[in-house]
């Protein structure tokens with residue numbers, strides 16, 4: 629990597645990795661959730677994720693960036709931890725509350741990486757790309773807020789009595 633554009637491409641590779649893993653794992657997670665509001669939130673985000681990948685494709689084309697997928701072990705580790713959590717927690721109220729924490733680790737990663745990518749794109753004068761990335765960043769904030777709300781309004785409370 630020799631310049632800021634290379635760093636932007638590096639961020640994009642990490643973002644492809646997290647979005648691809650979301651596409652792979654979300655259907656399995658959605659299937660395991662029995663709480664309708666949480667299930668709907670994830671179904672909605674899965675749809676958004678498909679659009680987010682299309683934006684990354686458009687950006688890669690614009691940048692003539694080779695979007696060969698790379699694995700980022702820190703990112704796949706977050707998904708592995710979530711899988712392990714899902715296998716180990718049997719009580720459904722505890723599962724729902726804890727799953728939100730697992731999902732938010734991933735959301736926070738995305739918010740951080742998209743935020744950095746927007747910043748790099750603006751610095752490089754790539755305003756169309758910056759606005760596509762900002763659109764996705766806003767969706768990630770939206771998902772994170774929705775998850776926080778579900779946890780705070782009732783899912784954490786429901787898990788209290790399970791001890």
Ligand SMILES: [Fe+2]
Nearest residue numbers: 647677680738
């Ligand atoms: Fe995403």
